[in-house]
Amino acid sequence: QQEDRSNLKNKSSKRKKGDEETEGSETRKKENSERAEGNQSTKEELFLAASEEEANPPASSLVVLGDYDRKPVQPFLPQWLARPKLVQKRIKDNLIPIGDVPGIHPRLLKKLQMNGIESFFPVQAEVIPAILQSASNGYLMGQGGYRPRDICVSAPTGSGKTLSFVIPIVQVLLDRVVCQVRALVVLPTKELAQQVSKVFNIYTDGTGLKVVLITGQKSFAKEQEMLVQKKVTGYCSLADIIVATPGRLTDHISQTPGFSLMQLRFLIVDEADRMIDDMHQNCLNQIVKAAFQVENDSGSNMLFQRTKPGPITAASSCYPQIPLQKLLFSATLTQDPEKLQQLDLFQPRLFTSVYSEKKTLGDGTETEQDTNKKYTLPEGLSQCYVPCDLNSKPLLLLHFMLTMKFSRVLCFTNSREASHRLFLLVQAFGGVTVAEFSSRLGPNERRRTMKEFEQGKIQLLISTDATARGIDIKGVNYVINYDAPQFIRTYIHRVGRTARAGEVGVAFSLVLRIQERRFLRMLKDAGIQDIKKNPVKGNSLKPLVQQYEEALCKLEKTVKEGKQNAEIKCFVVTEF
Numbered sequence: 001q002q003e004d005r006s007n008l009k010n011k012s013s014k015r016k017k018g019d020e021e022t023e024g025s026e027t028r029k030k031e032n033s034e035r036a037e038g039n040q041s042t043k044e045e046l047f048l049a050a051s052e053e054e055a056n057p058p059a060s061s062l063v064v065l066g067d068y069d070r071k072p073v074q075p076f077l078p079q080w081l082a083r084p085k086l087v088q089k090r091i092k093d094n095l096i097p098i099g100d101v102p103g104i105h106p107r108l109l110k111k112l113q114m115n116g117i118e119s120f121f122p123v124q125a126e127v128i129p130a131i132l133q134s135a136s137n138g139y140l141m142g143q144g145g146y147r148p149r150d151i152c153v154s155a156p157t158g159s160g161k162t163l164s165f166v167i168p169i170v171q172v173l174l175d176r177v178v179c180q181v182r183a184l185v186v187l188p189t190k191e192l193a194q195q196v197s198k199v200f201n202i203y204t205d206g207t208g209l210k211v212v213l214i215t216g217q218k219s220f221a222k223e224q225e226m227l228v229q230k231k232v233t234g235y236c237s238l239a240d241i242i243v244a245t246p247g248r249l250t251d252h253i254s255q256t257p258g259f260s261l262m263q264l265r266f267l268i269v270d271e272a273d274r275m276i277d278d279m280h281q282n283c284l285n286q287i288v289k290a291a292f293q294v295e296n297d298s299g300s301n302m303l304f305q306r307t308k309p310g311p312i313t314a315a316s317s318c319y320p321q322i323p324l325q326k327l328l329f330s331a332t333l334t335q336d337p338e339k340l341q342q343l344d345l346f347q348p349r350l351f352t353s354v355y356s357e358k359k360t361l362g363d364g365t366e367t368e369q370d371t372n373k374k375y376t377l378p379e380g381l382s383q384c385y386v387p388c389d390l391n392s393k394p395l396l397l398l399h400f401m402l403t404m405k406f407s408r409v410l411c412f413t414n415s416r417e418a419s420h421r422l423f424l425l426v427q428a429f430g431g432v433t434v435a436e437f438s439s440r441l442g443p444n445e446r447r448r449t450m451k452e453f454e455q456g457k458i459q460l461l462i463s464t465d466a467t468a469r470g471i472d473i474k475g476v477n478y479v480i481n482y483d484a485p486q487f488i489r490t491y492i493h494r495v496g497r498t499a500r501a502g503e504v505g506v507a508f509s510l511v512l513r514i515q516e517r518r519f520l521r522m523l524k525d526a527g528i529q530d531i532k533k534n535p536v537k538g539n540s541l542k543p544l545v546q547q548y549e550e551a552l553c554k555l556e557k558t559v560k561e562g563k564q565n566a567e568i569k570c571f572v573v574t575e576f
């Protein structure tokens with residue numbers, strides 16, 4: 001019996017390990033993935049089957065002795081991860097007037113005020129001075145001739161991470177004489193890159209610094225023209241700061257004559273956890289390689305030549321070179337030292353809002369890092385989940401929009417087909433200004449839809465995970481997970497589209513009863529406990545049923561008339 005028990009234990013621990021590994025690679029697949037959307041239904045079936053198996057485990061004749069509670073494994077963390085600088089997560093209680101943060105250039109203070117920013121959020125108050133300090137001797141040399149430490153920032157969605165790197169980088173580069181690529185920001189999607197380059201444009205306006213956006217939205221030749229210019233004396237850079245997506249950037253590294261990253265001082269990796277994924281990791285390696293490339297005809301330019309830094313020795317410190325400092329930002333930064341190791345960070349410092357509160361004092365909050373807690377959500381976010389079955393999901397959404405009068409709602413599905421079908425249904429039902437957002441739309445249509453949603457012309461935006469990460473849409477009151485997210489990071493980024501910048505917001509997740517256990521466990525494992533169960537009674541949905549069925553018939557007719565494609569046939573006609 002003892003042998004059986006140990007076999008069982010081994011199996012269960014193997015399975016646990018397997019689960020974690022699959023989750024890692026699945027997350028990658030999922031998050032890399034508008035492309036993978038087509039496979040979604042198969043994945044969902046597998047997921048449902050797994051949940052079912054968990055809910056009703058096969059009967060066993062074995063008597064199990066002892067308990068098999070999951071005991072949290074305490075990872076062995078290096079000092080910088082184990083003892084990070086804690087950043088307050090309560091934004092509104094911890095605003096710091098911009099004048100109280102030392103070292104900010106008066107010109108930037110003025111710009112901040114002009115943009116309505118009177119106070120810094122906690123992450124900005126901590127990270128801006130840290131970056132400025134690392135360049136206090138100018139950008140050509142680290143403090144005291146030493147290489148500056150890399151910086152990792154893990155702070156909730158909407159906590160203002162963008163300004164925390166934009167302000168110090170613009171300030172450090174204000175004094176530059178020659179235009180060279182000194183700062184490079186890499187982001188996973190075009191929309192995010194556009195958003196960040198807009199913020200850089202605001203703060204570099206009138207400074208002479210040039211910001212170039214490289215995302216593939218313009219032709220390759222046009223982007224080349226924006227990056228370099230050929231003169232009789234050779235190539236010269238037309239960009240000080242580049243904001244780019246990985247694919248196009250690597251194309252320019254390998255194919256654009258005269259494009260050089262050899263003077264690169266700051267490499268900013270936003271949404272860093274996603275960028276560490278296999279696909280993008282290669283891009284980061286290429287950037288670093290390009291930054292330390294040795295020019296053949298360097299000649300007199302030896303002062304600015306740099307080689308990949310090795311161990312610090314007396315000899316190496318005789319040849320100071322422009323340091324390359326890495327700055328990593330994310331709301332879901334991995335704490336996995338092995339993954340972070342891949343980025344070859346130099347004496348990194350971690351700023352994090354992932355902590356538990358020990359006790360509240362009169363004048364503030366005392367905090368303590370909690371290694372079991374993996375992520376932090378915005379303070380103003382309320383989370384609910386609605387247990388339901390497949391057939392009642394469309395009615396629940398209509399109930400929220402029409403009976404409960406929810407406004408400014410961002411609703412997520414797990415595939416673009418699902419988004420499209422749901423959009424057509426809500427449109428056929430009527431009474432709600434609705435739009436869809438996914439890779440089905442072209443870039444211009446996407447931009448227009450987003451603008452209309454931001455202006456309040458659209459009350460319900462049904463979207464794939466294309467808007468789940470980083471996108472800053474003002475005034476989103478509700479996030480609805482129409483399809484429950486399968487991975488915790490997806491959940492955190494989706495619900496983080498509301499309750500931004502210290503505001504309040506509500507996230508509802510429609511969870512099939514069969515998914516409920518797994519969904520709650522996923523949140524619990526990530527240290528998220530404060531989600532409320534919010535069942536909706538069948539009676540509340542009844543008034544909508546007749547019109548809903550009419551809408552389905554209308555849709556079917558449309559399909560038959562060939563006005564819409566046949567995807568719509570997949571709708572299940574509900575019976576109550």
Ligand SMILES: Nc1ncnc2c1ncn2[C@@H]1O[C@H](COP(=O)(O)OP(=O)(O)OP(=O)(O)O)[C@@H](O)[C@H]1O
Pocket residue numbers: 116117118119120121124155156157158159160161162163330331469470471472496500501
């Ligand atoms: N100091 C400030 N005062 C007022 N508003 C601010 C301040 N800093 C940032 N904001 C606003 O807060 C919102 C969220 O900021 P930002 O997009 O940088 O968040 P984030 O931390 O990068 O979020 P995510 O992780 O979702 O990408 C933006 O609309 C931004 O303009």
